[in-house]
Amino acid sequence: MMQAVSRRSVLAGAGALIVAFRLSGTHAQTETGTGGSPSKHGLPGSLDDTPRIDAWIRIDASGAATILTGKAELGQGLKTALLQVAAEELKLPLERLSLVTADTARTPNEGYTAASHSMQDSGTAIRNAAAQARELLRDEAARRLGMSAASLQVRGGEVFGTDGKRLGYGELVRDQLLSVDAGQTSRLTSPADFAVMSRPVPRVDIPAKVTGGAAYVHDLRPEGMLHGRVVRPPSYGATLRDCDVARVERMAGIVKVVRDGNFLGVIAEREWAAVQGMRTLAATTNWIEREALPDEADLPAALMNLPSRDTTIHGTGNPGAPGILVEGTFSRPYLTHGSIGPSCALAQLEEGKLTLWTHTQGVFFLRDAIAGMLRMPAENVRCVHAEGAGCYGHNGADDVAADAAILAVAVPGRPVRVQLMREQEHAWDPFGPGMVVKLKATVGADGAIADWHHEVWSQSHMMRPGPPGTLIAARLKSDPFPPAPPVALAQPEGGGDRNAIPLYAIANCRVVSHFVPDMPLRGSSMRSLGAYLNVFSIEAVLDELAVRSNQDPVAFRLRHMEDPRARAVIESAASRFGWTARVKSSENIGFGIGFARYKNLEAWCAVAVEVEVIRLNGAVRVRRVVAAVDTGQIVNPDGVRNQIEGGILQATSWTLFERVTFDRTRVTSVDWSAYPIVRFDSVPGTVEVHLVDRPGDAFYGVAEAAQGPTGAALANAIRDATGVRFYQLPITPARIKKAMDA
């Protein structure tokens, strides 16, 4: 209670601005919102923040185990992989395990499910906690049997003595046995003894998803549920002049219309009535809009002309060494996450306590943001993760949760389900930011890179909740919260400058990050952040240097690469692709390769592609893709393949098709016709993924590893087919045709 009072008084008295800064100051320096400070307990993964073993593993009297994780299933296969890790170390059959994912009332706080950190944070914590739980159970059995622990065997959820006696986990577990902090060392299972890990265990969530089970937050239908819809302003900063609330309230089936400043929502008994109420309300609303967007036709110049905070993030040797010069200004447009299911949330206020079912990536941060927005004590708000459609970063999940919260507060006791409309998801998405890279490099007479100068311009890639001002509804309310301050993610993981430092050995190398505090369009985290454009640019320039100095692109990369694991994936992709023996079956064919180690810290990935460019219309057909990946210890090989295949297809879509469009006032790409993505007529002929197994190694984040290398490989293959280097994304048929006709 004391906490509640003091928190409320802070919110009421000291002002929202201070709260916003306080939250961002403590939370937002890493992409996961955790791990930015020195180790507290010297424990691995998220155990360091939450060392109690029973925070992760609980065993009941039947011997079944419940695993708790602060991370969320996003369609990446997390549930299955975490269960595998736990089953392996607990020596329990998979079917005796259940999993609870991110829930502010039940699970550890592991920040955001982001940055390909889930296996290294949560997987590592659960693996170590499970191994230590197993040892505690064995020690307890030793005590009860009067034998030495070393003489006992553990398998199938039982501890076996030498004399045929055995005790099940259910018998052994007693109050407090697992209520201890984890120790510094764990007896982890050797990869040679793996029975569950490193195997393609089928995903636990797929059967419900392909048979109509309740698999998503969208499918929750508690008794008495109402349907809500919101009316969003037509553009950023638009203010409401007038609207006809009464007319909508008279419509059949409408329970309530909520107006709070510039926030508008309708609540209805049935979903279709809510949609119709929303449409009528939108049609009767007049907004005052302003021209505040840059000129899309020259977005790169607009971004580079904004004030920036400039940091030299890497500098070795002396700049300006002579040689054959390659330079270019690379750019990507704003990209939308494009979840196929518009974001959805369910909220219910009961006796002053608000519960939200949400597909946010960070339940604890969202809870803080919503509590702040509603001026409620945080302990009166609970956020429970339920799956949504794939998000690939910060999409509308948090915003719609805030919408649902406001509507639920208007009808206490009744659960309210809110889903965004397609145009709302598209127009108000916190986009993957538009970016620019200027790169200049030379290759010397000896054929080695002599000089390298990379500069990158980007706004923040990290505008997630905590601060209430990150939520659309909190900005629209009559007592609005200030916009959240822009967060620059720091190296070595980086944000806009992620992967801007080349992994290649280059003696004279300088990399400058221009962090742009302004946000011309709303932007935040999208799969791989700045790595996609930085890798795209680095690998394009490498390719160009190789071509202009008459060197093979693969050999040129290997010549400058000292990291043996990087060399291994490049060599593996090239050999499986048949790089050396490649032959163009026609003049329209091109071959390209791209490589990166994600963040220079995570998985290593090389991608080789063959494309055909149709000269008549500039269309690109991707004939085949071969990737090689090293993600350290593999938990589920099919899960890794699925993520890399998906990354290849998605990055192909970004590279060839995608662009958020806008005029000086509004975002105009508000449906799939205005924002085309890859369809089945454009999928590659074949996609092969080869895994480099590293038994016993750590987990390295893999889910975003293919984005940069795929984009680069495509651009390099198009260059090989057409002789034209494309600097501006997306590389559309129109741009290709124009360049070839020129």
Add this chain to the structure above:
Amino acid sequence: MTTLIVNGDSRTIEASPDTPLLYVLRDELGLNAAKFGCGLGQCGACTVIVDGKAVFSCVTPVMVLEGRTVTTLEGIGSRDAPGPMQRAFIAEQAAQCGYCIPGMMMRAQALLNRDPHATDESIEAELQPHLCRCGTHMRILRAIRRAAEEMRPKTVEARTAR
């Protein structure tokens, strides 16, 4: 009031006649599989089968469906007794987030029901109205090819050979 045959059962629908079929299936009949994706017929997430043909349920008002036969994903198998299309998607692990998948399965089911010998090219062409954002396309195609193989009527020789 509209009467529909949904997954073999006659259902009387109270929703107003202009209500799109999608909301009736999800909210009145409690069927989860058909999904709201765009409300515009641009993504295919809401696809179900009406009288043998794949339709976008998000843009099909129930008033035009009086007496007609609607099949959703729930009508071609269950978790305990999955149909061939469902078995194939599980076998190929052909989902990431899975939100788009039921719509694709229904269009593929409709195609294979009318043409068990559908070629790879015709499967790809048939799926053109569908979007997948996770990039699961290669697995989706593999799963549908697998389902086609299983659903194809076996010839007499093939049966005796077994």
